[in-house]
Amino acid sequence: MTDVREVLARKRDGDTLTEEEIRAIVLGYARGEVGDEVAAAFLMAAFIRGLGTEETIALTRAMVDSGTTLALEGISRPKVDKHSTGGVADGVTLVFAPLAASLGMAAAKLSGRGLGHTGGTLDKLESIPGLRTDLAPEEMARQVEEVGCAVAAQSKDLVPADGALYALRDATATVPSVPLIAASVMSKKLAVGTDLIVLDVKAGSGAFMKTPEEAAELAAACLGLAKGWGRHCRAAVTDMSQPLGDAIGNALDVAEAVSVLRGEHAGRLAELTLELASRAQEALLGVAEAEARERAGRALSSGEALEAFRRMVEAQGGDPRVTDDPKGVLPRAPVVEPLVAPGAGTVAAIDAEAIGLAAVDLGAGRKSKGDPVDPAVGIVLHAKVGDRLGPNEPIGEVHARDQDAAGAAAERVTSSLTLSEGDIAPPPLVYGWHDAG
Numbered sequence: 001m002t003d004v005r006e007v008l009a010r011k012r013d014g015d016t017l018t019e020e021e022i023r024a025i026v027l028g029y030a031r032g033e034v035g036d037e038v039a040a041a042f043l044m045a046a047f048i049r050g051l052g053t054e055e056t057i058a059l060t061r062a063m064v065d066s067g068t069t070l071a072l073e074g075i076s077r078p079k080v081d082k083h084s085t086g087g088v089a090d091g092v093t094l095v096f097a098p099l100a101a102s103l104g105m106a107a108a109k110l111s112g113r114g115l116g117h118t119g120g121t122l123d124k125l126e127s128i129p130g131l132r133t134d135l136a137p138e139e140m141a142r143q144v145e146e147v148g149c150a151v152a153a154q155s156k157d158l159v160p161a162d163g164a165l166y167a168l169r170d171a172t173a174t175v176p177s178v179p180l181i182a183a184s185v186m187s188k189k190l191a192v193g194t195d196l197i198v199l200d201v202k203a204g205s206g207a208f209m210k211t212p213e214e215a216a217e218l219a220a221a222c223l224g225l226a227k228g229w230g231r232h233c234r235a236a237v238t239d240m241s242q243p244l245g246d247a248i249g250n251a252l253d254v255a256e257a258v259s260v261l262r263g264e265h266a267g268r269l270a271e272l273t274l275e276l277a278s279r280a281q282e283a284l285l286g287v288a289e290a291e292a293r294e295r296a297g298r299a300l301s302s303g304e305a306l307e308a309f310r311r312m313v314e315a316q317g318g319d320p321r322v323t324d325d326p327k328g329v330l331p332r333a334p335v336v337e338p339l340v341a342p343g344a345g346t347v348a349a350i351d352a353e354a355i356g357l358a359a360v361d362l363g364a365g366r367k368s369k370g371d372p373v374d375p376a377v378g379i380v381l382h383a384k385v386g387d388r389l390g391p392n393e394p395i396g397e398v399h400a401r402d403q404d405a406a407g408a409a410a411e412r413v414t415s416s417l418t419l420s421e422g423d424i425a426p427p428p429l430v431y432g433w434h435d436a437g
Helices: 004-012 019-030 036-049 053-065 092-102 121-125 137-147 160-171 178-190 212-229 251-261 268-285 289-301 304-315 352-362 403-415
Strands: 079-084 106-111 149-153 196-203 233-239 247-249 335-340 345-350 378-381 394-400 417-420 430-436
Touching: 004 019, 004 036, 019 036, 019 053, 019 160, 036 160, 036 178, 053 160, 053 178, 053 212, 079 092, 079 178, 079 268, 092 106, 092 121, 092 149, 092 251, 092 268, 092 289, 092 304, 106 121, 106 137, 121 149, 121 251, 137 149, 137 304, 149 304, 160 178, 178 212, 196 212, 196 268, 212 233, 212 430, 233 268, 247 251, 247 352, 251 268, 251 304, 251 378, 268 289, 268 430, 289 304, 335 378, 335 403, 352 378, 352 394, 352 403, 378 403, 394 403, 403 417
Parallel strands: 079 106, 079 196, 106 149, 196 233
Antiparallel strands: 233 430, 247 378, 335 394, 345 417, 378 394
């Protein structure tokens, strides 16, 4: 590479960088050969000037090449990896992975931890006593073949440049950039050798992308990367203007997922999971839409998906009794404060981000990367947009360590609800599907 100052100046002025120039900065930073000041200047220039398609592909490829990959070549089933861009009460992965396994697919999922108002799948799973998510690549591959699904933490050797650059993006206020987000998301997906990538790109108050248009832009960028890589990818833009499920916590999320897997809990969480599983079957198994939906529903009602979850939990060292008695196995908070409707009327809006932050303050999430989480605390909110509520009608509970924390969270949750006199139509669950490959 020529003088790095010249490269940075060209990007600052809006020029297009070559793949070699981008690789030199990204790989050099991952290896400690390029300092924070150079990488920070590159990120800021990319944030302000944007990255073209070829530049974003080059950035993603460099991030993948910074570490090892997980080929999963010995897996005999069609392989699917599902990713959500994050939200509130989003327990889809907990249901999707075993559901996919019960339908004849293999779900290989590298998940993350919660940060800010968004929950983390690893934190949720680790609320199950004994369960470990730090699986070595060979362990994960063996479990996916034997059980049909595994949800594990990203290895430090897998896409290390992403971890280093993400920390720097956070420090330099360059996180909300579509090309940088897309490269971060897809580098982890492309480093794992699955046959299909299913993206759930959230839009709304509880998501990073606040409008369906912004989410569609991110989905298009991710699909472009998948196409440039020659990988099959489907992306759904879905609603996060309100909590997806009822549970906002860790053990509470697991308990709700078990209820869905038992076929006992309907609602938007179950509906979205069935939609994603149906689309995966269409792509990987060649099953028609109506039949795919019927098969997915039958796997829930028959207990087959629940059995796959039990086997996954047991394979990862967790207590499999969680599928039979989640309340008896999962940690429980000492204080449970009932939530009641703030008045009479129809729920017109719910501030999902405010509820997520209330759960964080209870200890269910992180304010900074590395903070501990309390697996037992959180919020259960049954009310959804369009529901008609009566005065003081029970709408959920707050699970807390003490009464003061419970009372403060309850007040924040009820304040997040906007009530109206007339009928309100709920927002669509899926705004649209996009395809690549």
